[in-house]
Amino acid sequence: MPIKIKDSKSWFKERVSRFKPVIFLKKNLPFFIFLFLFALSLILGLWNMKRYEVFDINGDEVEEKIEILVNEYLSKNVTGKNFFSIYSNNVEDALESNISYVKSARVSKIVPNKLEVFLEVYEPKLVVLDVGNHCKLLSATGIVLDELCQETEDVPLCCVGHTSDGKYYIFKSDEVEISKITGGKEQLLVMSSISDIVKVVESFGFEVKEVVLKEKVLHIKDMDGRTHIFTLSDDLNVQLARYFVVMGKVKGDSMQFSSIDVRFERPVVKD
Numbered sequence: 001m002p003i004k005i006k007d008s009k010s011w012f013k014e015r016v017s018r019f020k021p022v023i024f025l026k027k028n029l030p031f032f033i034f035l036f037l038f039a040l041s042l043i044l045g046l047w048n049m050k051r052y053e054v055f056d057i058n059g060d061e062v063e064e065k066i067e068i069l070v071n072e073y074l075s076k077n078v079t080g081k082n083f084f085s086i087y088s089n090n091v092e093d094a095l096e097s098n099i100s101y102v103k104s105a106r107v108s109k110i111v112p113n114k115l116e117v118f119l120e121v122y123e124p125k126l127v128v129l130d131v132g133n134h135c136k137l138l139s140a141t142g143i144v145l146d147e148l149c150q151e152t153e154d155v156p157l158c159c160v161g162h163t164s165d166g167k168y169y170i171f172k173s174d175e176v177e178i179s180k181i182t183g184g185k186e187q188l189l190v191m192s193s194i195s196d197i198v199k200v201v202e203s204f205g206f207e208v209k210e211v212v213l214k215e216k217v218l219h220i221k222d223m224d225g226r227t228h229i230f231t232l233s234d235d236l237n238v239q240l241a242r243y244f245v246v247m248g249k250v251k252g253d254s255m256q257f258s259s260i261d262v263r264f265e266r267p268v269v270k271d
Contacts, residue, residue, distance in 0.1 A: 047083040051114040056121070057106065066101045066121055073098055074115065083113055091115070097184035100145045125195075126211070127162050128171045128188060130178055135159035137168070140198070142191025144178060166207055166223060169198075173213035193232060194218065200240055201228050204247050217263070229261040242267050 052074050054067045062070075073095065078086060088107040095105040095117070106118040122139035129135050129151065135158050137146040149158035163170045176190045190213065198208055198220065206222040213219075213232070220228040230239050242262040246269060250257060261268040 047112050048080050049078050049083060049086060049113050049115065050080070052078075052117060053114070054117045054119065057104070057118045058120070062119060062121070063101075066099070066119070069099050069101065070095065070117060070119070074117075078115065083109060083111070086115075091117075095119075100143065100185060103143075124168060126169050126171050126191075127159050128178075129159045135162065136178070137162075138171070138188060138191065140191070140195040142178075142188035142195070144186040144188070163209065166209070169208040169210055171211045171213070175213060175215075190232070193236060197230055197236065197240065200243060204251065226257060227259040229259060229263060231263045234263065239263065 052071055054062050054070050056062045074091075077094065078091065086109060088109060091107045092105040095102050095107075101121050102119055103122050104120040108116045108118075110116055122141075122143050122145055124137050124145055125140040126138050127135055127148065128138055133151040135148045135151065136144050137148055138144055148162055149155060151158050159170060162168055171188070171191070171194075173190075176188060178186050178188050181187045181189075194211065194213070197218065198211065201208060201220055201222070206224075206226070206228070208220055209223045210221040211218065212221070216232040218230040218232060220230070222228070228243070230236070230243075239262045242265075243260070246260055246262065246267045249255070250260075250269070255269070257269050257271060259268075259270045261270075
């Protein structure tokens with residue numbers, strides 16, 4: 001009976017198939033295919049950040065100006081970076097520090113190259129003229145949001161011009177200045193207290209036109225020319241309690257007045 005000699009190619013193939021690394025590769029072939037495709041996607045830039053969506057955290061539309069600022073920052077500082085090298089917390093902190101309108105941010109990474117940004121923004125509330133005659137736009141608590149214009153001989157009263165439609169009120173005082181605060185922002189610190197007073201005045205239906213602080217006495221003038229007077233030297237809670245009582249009577253009796261002064265134990269109401 002003739003002896004059957006194995007084909008050299010079959011023999012070599014059989015020996016290779018028994019080689020331990022080859023056996024390991026066969027058992028883990030799906031993993032290595034995935035690894036290869038993943039590496040290829042990295043080389044081709046599939047994971048490089050390039051898309052952004054910006055939302056208001058409360059479900060409202062983000063103002064176009066703010067959305068543009070956010071997109072410009074992301075395009076400059078995030079676009080092109082690898083998805084896995086981006087840390088959401090770092091982007092959130094950067095947006096809060098570099099964009100004045102952003103109060104807080106929440107960032108989510110979406111595979112493979114997209115960011116979703118949810119913003120809580122400061123609402124513009126007032127304007128103020130600083131020591132350099134720059135008219136600045138502030139939030140209710142005094143966070144500086146933007147510079148609107150600069151008063152010069154050719155452009156007088158530019159700050160007042162931004163209050164003519166009643167959208168913002170103007171704050172006037174020679175006693176306070178805008179300060180740097182943590183997080184890279186600027187703030188008119190006194191507004192933290194004043195904003196609570198303004199809210200109460202507005203809660204009774206008055207539109208605030210002007211707030212003047214002089215020697216710690218606060219004059220809040222509304223759009224109808226009436227003045228609401230407080231002082232920062234005494235307990236504001238006590239003064240606000242007086243204001244609530246007086247305004248309850250004024251509103252209940254439909255009284256007309258030119259000013260209400262709650263600095264004293266017995267508030268002064270003038271016709």
